[in-house]
Amino acid sequence: MAAAACEKLGVCHAVVSPGSRSTPLTHAFARRDGIELTPVLDERSAAFYALGLARATGKPTVLVCTSGSAAAHYLPAVIEASESRVPLLMLTADRPDELRYCRAGQTIDQVKLFGTYVRWFAEVRDPDIRPESLRYWRNLLLNAVERCVYPVAGPVHLNVPFREPLEPVDLGDSADQFEAMLKHLEPIEPPEQRTPTPELNGSGMIIAGPAQPLDVERYVESLKLVAEKTNWPILADALSPARHYTETVPNVISCYDLILRQENTQPFTPEQVLQVGELPTSKVLRRWLQERQLPTVVLDPGDVNGDAAHTRSVACRCTLEAFAQNLHRNLRMDMAHTVRWLRADKQARTYLRDHLKGTPPAIFEGAVVRVMAAAVPDHTPVYVASSTPVRDFEWFWAGGDRKRRIYFNRGANGIDGTLSTALGIMQGLGKPGLLYTGDLALLHDTNGLLVAASRYFKSALTIVCINNSGGGIFEHLPISQQNEHFEALWATPQPVHLQRLAAAYDLAHELIEDVDTLRERLEHLPDRGVRLLEVQTDRKRDAGFRQKLFADFALPNEPNS
Incomplete structure (x- = not known):
């Protein structure tokens, strides 16, 4: 019932994570030809992948998981969706009332689990095939999908308890009866908003x-x-x-x-x-x-x-x-x-152009951004990770008319879910794209590599990863010069070889040693699969170079006030 109503209301993607209690929901969505179903093992990665799909399509993406701690892993993506107004519909399977608060296995309090970060929450009553129950489910899903997109787009949570048996059953005439109840429904679209416009005059x-x-x-x-x-x-x-x-x-x-x-x-x-x-x-x-x-x-x-x-x-x-x-x-x-x-x-x-010409043989991170801006094909979707990458993007990506589509998670400004979101966006768009990220943001979401290596990812993504052995953004803080524990507790370099990590998932990897090679690799993006271009840099040197670069700039012949 839920899957049929979602399809009728314009939902075209669902992301499921494996589990027993969610079997009825997973089976229902698997039977809908109009909804593309993607299984993702890790719920946090699943939620960010769904967020990317919703970002690319503008339509609510459904998330399905089992009971217990599974839904809790959705929280970082739910926060991002709420803050950046992306429509997600979470259907979390749960135990029935008699199995709650009695130490039954895989049972936690899932009621209002996401607090104020959802646009709406409902505890769904036990499903059955009575006509009044079918009408209830129809209107419940209509309300839920509508709340995903209006008045302000964002996540919605339906908590759905199921009693055993969980296996599919023959609904008989009730299935046709429910489909008939959905005939009048149309895909939900947000209404156009208008308001009086202030006057803008003068400088x-x-x-x-x-x-x-x-x-x-x-x-x-x-x-x-x-x-x-x-x-x-x-x-x-x-x-x-x-x-x-x-x-x-x-x-x-x-x-x-x-x-x-x-x-x-x-x-x-x-x-x-x-x-x-x-x-x-x-x-x-x-x-x-x-x-x-x-x-x-x-x-x-x-x-x-x-x-x-x-x-x-x-x-x-x-x-x-x-x-x-x-x-x-x-x-x-x-x-x-x-x-x-x-x-x-x-x-x-x-x-900036003149002072970034002489950075080789060592590669400066800002020069990487300049190369991307010059080399990446027109109309390419580009996902930019938070932390230093988005700031270098702001400082060094010159304006132009190459019509690239830029994507990001800046609702909560976190680095979590970077790879999974980028994969979801490229899958939703159905075209090759680029991810610009740092090493920590990539490593924070390594479970996204499970999606990248799966047969369900049918698009293409080129990852440009700045590997500066830690959090380069913290080099700009005073604490970087004053604390003996800076490397261990702020920079947090990770002992991971990205080439070996890529090999574990059978992904292409190349270590880029100069900007000319990077330019060549970016001028033509693969149309299928995932490849990782690793650019090793020196974060301390680059932090000092940025500071001097900005400090030395002076406008010649400044106009008088």
């Missing part, structure tokens, strides 16, 4: 934060319309489509982090700010906004406070598309302000 800036829209072309056309109506510069995070569609979107600024490190930033200070979605990764930008306390419109169709810089902000609860259509043209355009930003950005980009 300003648009901050385009991380975004993973399903319809990228519509998103960038809407951002273009806002930019044209305001003539404001767009400070575009590397995780925003704006930085990858610069022929469509005008006035894109990619080096704002470097520009705002200057001693005098008054010439770049606008009268007003439009923040589209979340703030970018840059701490420099966040500190600058916090200090300046500029009037800010935060454009976000969700229901939470999106102003992490605590500026003088007001929320505008609508989509970018609706906002762009309703926005009036700027009546007091300040061309000089936008030109000032564009000139400074060009100078900063030239500085």
Whole structure:
């Protein structure tokens, strides 16, 4: 019943982990031709793989697991789905009432297991084939799938107790009766939201934060319309489509982090700010906004406070598309302000290009990002891991019009589930893609290699792994210079040979020793399977190089305020 209703409501993917108590659910989804079923052994990996599928398709992905601790392994992915608004529907099998709270095996308290991280929870009553029960299940699943996508997309949890026997039974006429009850159902789609649009006049800036829209072309056309109506510069995070569609979107600024490190930033200070979605990764930008306390419109169709810089902000609860259509043209355009930003950005980009030319023979991590930006084919989906990779991506991925689709887990900003999410995205998209990650993020999700090596993964993924023997991001903290336990307790280098790890799963591996070889390997991506390109770097040297690179930059002929 659950599987039939989910299929009718537009669900096209389900990810199951093996177990006894979940047998009825697993069997039901296995019988639905319209739902692609993927078995994943480890529940944490399964949940992140499902998250990737939902991210790529925009539709709820179903997760099925057995009773006991199995569902608890979903929690990291549930948190990420909640924070980044990705639709997941968890169906967790459970023991019936009489087996709870009596030390029965594989039984824990699963009621509201995920707390406030789900959009909705329901403890499902025992299934049976009475007509009133069939109607109950129909409406229950309708409500659950709808809550996954509206009013704010996210995870939903249904806890489903089963009594033995668990094996499939013949439902007789009840199966046809239930199918007839589903005839009027249609796939759930989120409604378009509209709201009054504030006036944007005078000098300003648009901050385009991380975004993973399903319809990228519509998103960038809407951002273009806002930019044209305001003539404001767009400070575009590397995780925003704006930085990858610069022929469509005008006035894109990619080096704002470097520009705002200057001693005098008054010439770049606008009268007003439009923040589209979340703030970018840059701490420099966040500190600058916090200090300046500029009037800010935060454009976000969700229901939470999106102003992490605590500026003088007001929320505008609508989509970018609706906002762009309703926005009036700027009546007091300040061309000089936008030109000032564009000139400074060009100078900063030239500085980075010139100073990253001479990094061989040792490979600098930022140079790896520059090579990826230049070599990866147009339209390629790229997944960026959290920690140092996303920051190097922000600093060193220059703007362009190569139309790459950028994916990430920045809801909770964790490194968990990196590989599994990337695999799910590429499977959902059905095209070859790239994962840019560090060694710790990859090792944190090695169970994802079970998915990579399985026959159920039918897409392709090239992994570029920066192996700097530990957590490079911590090298930028004061503790790295002051604590004798830094290596063991913060950097945490792992004694793992990535070549041997890849061999254990029969995956292709290559150690990249220079940027020219990396460029050659990235210009043509395999269309099937998973390969690992390992780039070994020196995290301490690279941390020092970044710091000097940023400190030495100075804008020539800074404009007067």
